[in-house]
Amino acid sequence: MVEPAFVLLLFNLGVAASLASILSRIPAFQRMLLREERSLTQRLEMALAFGSIFGAGAAARVFTGAYQAADLTLAGAYLAGLLGGYVTGLVSGILMSLPAMFANELLAMPLYAGIGVLGGLVRDCAPNAEEIWRYSPVFDLLGSWRMLRKRALAPLLGYRILITIGVLFAEVLRLTGQFMFHSRSIFSPIQLDTQPLLPWVGAMFGTSVFCTFVPLKIWNTTRLEKKLSLQQRLIAEARLAALTSQINPHFLFNTLNSVSSLIRIDPDRARAMVYKLSNVLRRAMRNTDNFAPLRDELAFIDDYFAIEVVRFGEKLRFVREIPPDALNVPVPSMVLQPLIENSIKHGLAGKLEGGTIWLRAKLIEPGRLLLVVEDDGEGIPEEKMEDLFGSSSGIGVSNVKERLEVLYGEHYRMTIESRLGQGTRTEIEFPAARVELTGAA
Numbered sequence: 001m002v003e004p005a006f007v008l009l010l011f012n013l014g015v016a017a018s019l020a021s022i023l024s025r026i027p028a029f030q031r032m033l034l035r036e037e038r039s040l041t042q043r044l045e046m047a048l049a050f051g052s053i054f055g056a057g058a059a060a061r062v063f064t065g066a067y068q069a070a071d072l073t074l075a076g077a078y079l080a081g082l083l084g085g086y087v088t089g090l091v092s093g094i095l096m097s098l099p100a101m102f103a104n105e106l107l108a109m110p111l112y113a114g115i116g117v118l119g120g121l122v123r124d125c126a127p128n129a130e131e132i133w134r135y136s137p138v139f140d141l142l143g144s145w146r147m148l149r150k151r152a153l154a155p156l157l158g159y160r161i162l163i164t165i166g167v168l169f170a171e172v173l174r175l176t177g178q179f180m181f182h183s184r185s186i187f188s189p190i191q192l193d194t195q196p197l198l199p200w201v202g203a204m205f206g207t208s209v210f211c212t213f214v215p216l217k218i219w220n221t222t223r224l225e226k227k228l229s230l231q232q233r234l235i236a237e238a239r240l241a242a243l244t245s246q247i248n249p250h251f252l253f254n255t256l257n258s259v260s261s262l263i264r265i266d267p268d269r270a271r272a273m274v275y276k277l278s279n280v281l282r283r284a285m286r287n288t289d290n291f292a293p294l295r296d297e298l299a300f301i302d303d304y305f306a307i308e309v310v311r312f313g314e315k316l317r318f319v320r321e322i323p324p325d326a327l328n329v330p331v332p333s334m335v336l337q338p339l340i341e342n343s344i345k346h347g348l349a350g351k352l353e354g355g356t357i358w359l360r361a362k363l364i365e366p367g368r369l370l371l372v373v374e375d376d377g378e379g380i381p382e383e384k385m386e387d388l389f390g391s392s393s394g395i396g397v398s399n400v401k402e403r404l405e406v407l408y409g410e411h412y413r414m415t416i417e418s419r420l421g422q423g424t425r426t427e428i429e430f431p432a433a434r435v436e437l438t439g440a441a
Contacts, residue, residue: 009189009207011069013214015057019072020215023053024222033083033223036129040087047088050080051095059099061187071187073097075211077112078170081119082132082163082212089116100187107177107186115170122166127159133220135163137209164209171208175201252281254341255307262310273310279303290407291330294361294369298322301359304337308344315354316344326361329369329432332407338400339373339426346384347377347424355423369432374425380418397426404430 023029032046054076061071073096081089093109093116100108126132134156177186189204255277262270280303298320305318340357348355360372397416404412408430418424 009203012072012189012207013210015069016072016075016211017214017218019053019057020218023215024218030222030226033219034226038084043084043087044091046084047080047091047095050076050084050088050092054080054092055096055099058096058187062099062103068187068189071189072211073100073108073112073187074115074170074174074208075167075215077116078119078167078212079215081116081121082123082166084120085123086117086120089113089118089120092116105184105186107181111173111177111186115173118166118170122163125159125162127156131156131159132163133216133223135160135213135216137164137213163212167209167212168205171205175204252277258307258310269310273307276303276307276310280307290333292333293327294322294329294331295327297331297333297336298327298359300334301336301340304340305357308340312344312349312354315351316348317354317356319356319358321358321360323361323363326363326369329361329363331369331371332403332430335400335403335428336371336373338397339428342397342426343373343375343377343424346380347375350378363432364429367432368429371428372425374423376423379420379422380416380424381420385416385418400428404428 024033029049032042032049035042038046054072057070057076058073060067076096077089077093080092084092090113093112093114097108097112123132174186174188178188189207255273259270259273259277262273280300301318305316309316336359340359343357348357355376358372358374360370360374362370362372364370401414404414412428412430414426414428416424416426
């Protein structure tokens with residue numbers, strides 16, 4: 001027959017795992033776990049979180065007379081100190097003990113406040129902050145032997161043992177309180193005045209250790225997931241910044257080459273081009289966002305096209321067909337200029353009679369924007385079309401495609417159709433709203 005006290009200890013572990021899982025899904029608690037350095041206010045906020053959560057378990061035990069497995073005050077106070085330091089551990093221990101103090105368990109407040117400070121002491125002994133999260137009471141004998149042989153790793157093994165010793169010492173303090181004072185002065189899952197000393201002391205020690213270890217492991221999993229997500233976001237942002245920085249020099253160098261060729265033969269046009277270029281660069285330097293309203297991108301295109309008209313003459317024509325409801329839609333910054341440049345370079349530059357570029361926009365339900373850049377130029381040869389998005393095709397079109405992948409993941413469409421002697425049509429479709437980079441490739 002299974003002893004009721006043993007069942008209670010098993011329930012303790014189940015409650016610890018369930019509570020840790022619930023907390024790991026709360027965004028505010030996730031942010032607490034990600035911080036390693038905390039201000040005093042943040043430490044007090046963390047203490048309030050631990051104190052209210054674990055104190056609720058103690059209150060359930062005190063005021064119902066049942067649900068004893070819900071009381072995880074010892075493990076909660078130790079965890080609060082271990083993760084948050086002295087202040088968090090002390091305040092958490094005091095808050096958790098309030099329900100027990102109402103039940104006349106007079107040792108609860110000094111005991112759990114002291115255990116919280118003990119957790120803070122153990123935290124201060126950590127070789128580095130990550131070692132707290134790597135804690136495990138189950139030692140790999142072979143791995144431990146290897147750590148001992150490598151003297152540089154020996155302190156890490158010693159610290160993991162120290163965390164376990166801290167939990168055991170906290171349990172010893174609770175048992176000592178039971179022996180030295182009336183057993184009702186402090187709650188324990190097993191009242192040793194009604195239970196044999198062995199093997200229940202060992203069972204209590206093991207339960208306390210694992211009630212500390214299990215939440216740490218669950219929270220560390222959540223913490224690592226959030227860190228990985230953050231790292232992916234930062235990588236995506238860095239990748240996007242690198243791609244954007246490629247576009248600006250590409251446009252700048254072409255323009256400066258044109259200016260240098262015009263300075264002697266047509267100074268007025270050179271001055272006009274420099275003026276337009278200064279407008280473009282001023283706006284580019286002022287814009288630090290990955291997105292801009294479509295109306296701003298159109299203003300940028302107007303300046304850019306004015307530069308190209310100075311370069312190629314009035315044979316270039318630009319037609320905009322933009323509905324008013326699309327003007328305020330956020331679009332990726334500098335996404336249109338490479339497409340316009342592509343139409344000029346591959347389609348119209350070689351035509352003696354020039355040609356026209358059409359820029360169209362259309363809001364598509366539900367909540368998507370379609371941009372179309374079309375020209376009536378010479379078109380792109382089939383062999384070049386096959387490598388249009390490859391590295392050998394240049395920065396422009398492949399860069400735009402890669403930026404769209406970074407920003408929208410799989411939620412975009414980009415197609416290019418071209419016929420020799422008839423022109424090229426490029427379509428881009430993407431969500432008509434800003435997106436986060438968390439889903440970026």
